[in-house]
Amino acid sequence: MGPDGKPWHSWRVLILPYLDEALSEQYRLDEPWDGPNNRKLWDKMPKTFKTTHRQEANHRFTTYLAITGDAAVWAGAEKRLEQDITDWDSETLLLVENDQQGVIWTEPRDLPIEQFDGEIDSPNGICGPYERPAAAFVDGLVVSFDPKTPAKVLRAMATRAGGERLDQDNQGLWRIIEDGRKRLLRKLPKE
Secondary structure (H helix, E strand, O other), X not given: OOOOOOOOOOHHHHOHHHHOHHHHHHOOOOOOOOOHHHHOOHHHOOHHHOOHHHOOOOOOEOOEEEEEOOOOOEOOOOOOXXXXXXXXXXXXXXXXXXXOOOOEOOOOOOEEOOOOOOOEOOOOOEEOOOOOOEEEEOOXXXXXXXXXXXXXXXXXXXXXXXXXXXXXXXXXOEEEOOOOOOOOOOOOOOO
């Protein structure tokens, strides 16, 4: 938090020392993300923060966003404890691919859960240059989602403690189990 009570730095900047130490040393934590020195770094975004297909275009805009808000894993400026995440780690979204929000990689802005519509190829959902855009779960698994994945399923995955029970059908599509059946072990879709 900056002295103005607002976030000054993105989580992407805060993990920068582990990804690119030299670039991290150029970033000034004593000024906001859009301060005079930090603006000079906008076009030096590490490749880690961008879909491989989009490496050359829009050098400063990240394609990976956290879903943020009280109901999400990312609480913004507040600390989230492990016990606050009661949904299964393997079914709870941590990061989503989204190349339509126009977020500068140093900017402390992501995708608020209130705006997340769960649609594939939506500016407020999961979208990217590929037919099957990707997302990362809390357990670290990265999955490419079928465009037919229901929006209500992706919205359920965006919550940290919604209590939804999920599995996949025999074609690899995620679904919400609404009839009280026991949860099946998750199977990854065949690509």
